[in-house]
Amino acid sequence: MKQQRAGSPPSWLNLDNAAKIYPAARSKGWMPMFRVSITFLEDIDHALMQRALDAAVRRVPFFGYRLRRGLFWYYLESQKERPQVEEDARNPMLPLNLTQGRRFLFRLRVHKRRAALEVFHALTDGYGATVFLVTLAAEYLYLRTGKRMEAGGMVLDTRERPRPEEWEDSFPRYARARAGSRREQSAWQLRGTAVPRGFLRVITGLVPTQQLLELARGMGTTINNLLAALLLRSLMRQKEGSLRMRRRPVKLSLPVNLRKYYPSGTLRNFSFYVNVPVHTGQEPDSLEGLIDYLTHYMGLETMEHRLNVRFSANVKAERNKLLRVAPLFLKTMVLKIMYRFTGERYVTTTLTNLGRIALPQGMEEQVERMNLVLGPARRTPLGCAVISAAGQTCISFSKSIRETEVERDFFTSLVQLGIPVTIQSN
């Protein structure tokens, strides 16, 4: 990474360890993306939002970088262009055009009271994107009201200079020499009628966070485990009615924010995942049993040394001398095949939970809610994302199939447990 001068952002950056596979895995019709949005109480002023975006990109400069091809690896390069606020569309997360026009790895879309950040995963993970969006929202509210929001937590002070640890690749820094195997059993896959190309069906359930928290506490678990157990149960019910791949387990992928384990200040990718399998014939027979199973499984798999062994395997692969000297086109071919035959094959669906976003005093009163939506995956037709802010938890199912049995089962289960659910859809 080339450093221009101390404290200033570098002119180019290596892709972080987790991001390396994404440019190779993408195609013109598909790109691993996600979307995090914030809904204010009042309509958004586009001109002010553009000014806030400029300030946020100055504060987190690598968001303004573009993706370039090197001889051996892709890299991020700074550019003079500045991103523009775009009007939102009903079909979110179409692949970004990285070859024409302004080639940013994200786009900011605005519709009425909502600002949505759609991000290519090669740039950052959910945490990094949320920090960027919340900082941007705080700056927008400052420009609108003249009252500066208190920085701290996820809100960065846009008057500060960017810090080098924010663009650090933390994977090699915290990886150790011991590396485990990355091989897993293939998962049972959902199938259905495909929606037209270029469309992603999003069904969002809005739930009062406090009631959900009380329910989870009443069952002796966390919101994350409760929602994961409900989703696993819905998937298992789907599998019962299917004759395909019956021997394969239902596997729920739960991303884990590694910043909780290491003192990393990075805003780039620094998360890993745990795939929770439920094997055929070994299904717990009640929701409580499933919650117990999840609690114990996650308790074991999210131990620091176990996560470290697994992500160290990726870092070790990246350091492989043979792989490093292979030209990019060859790497791209290999990584594409790897992604196709391993990546999503091990997962039935993903449930990502960014948790409760603590907004500063003065900001929370002007925000109605936040939402997180996963982009379409190549193989798994359903994804689920959860985020809580301003007293509301948004549970969004994004899918590339028409069938709605899983999310219907999931939301009606919540209703049966006494949680009111409000449904939105695109």
Next chain:
Amino acid sequence: MSYCVQCGVRLEEDLDRCPLCKTPVINPNVPADARRERTQPEHIEQAISRIDRGYVLRLSIILTLIPMLAVLLMDIIDGGYTWSPYVIGALALLWCALAVPLAFRLKRPYLYVALDVLALCGYLALIAAMSGDFTWYFGIVLPLLVLIGAATLLMMLIIRRREMLKLYRAALSLVLLAAFIVGLEAIIDLSLWQQVALGWSVYTGIPLVILALMAAALQHNKAVKEAIRKRLFL
């Protein structure tokens, strides 16, 4: 505020049916036209085309022209147009067969088949012109190619007529196959003996026509169809 009567969830006010179970929202207190304006954007973004067809077409022309010019130059250096037209013609034929379908999104199959037959006729005419003898070309090759092209186009027309009953389509295909075989023998006879004396094609054609008639008759006979289905089910 409306609730889905099937799922028990509350629905956003701009929804006219439950996204989970598709049940229409019926709320006597809130008429459909009084519902709030849509909260979601109306604008639909266009996806980037997976294949830039214009680019593929231009690239394929360049990739075909380079070897064409190279062989032409080599042939000129060797002292004349002796062998390069064969290679150039073959490359043009290959381009017609592979590049044209890509440029048109694979939605004009009749055009491609007609173009391929024309290109093949042209290439073989070139060979005939290079060898200075057109007898074999007009005697057998051109009629054969026209027959094969016409039969292929007709067969595609029958197979693609999805609204036609399956067994009728099978019957028509068999009749077409019989006609093709008869035409084939006629062309061979005319080319070899300048007169048509049908023999083997009739013996092949008659069973095909009988099979076609059986298929057409079977289409109407539900009992026989059911009996066959019963015995042959897997």
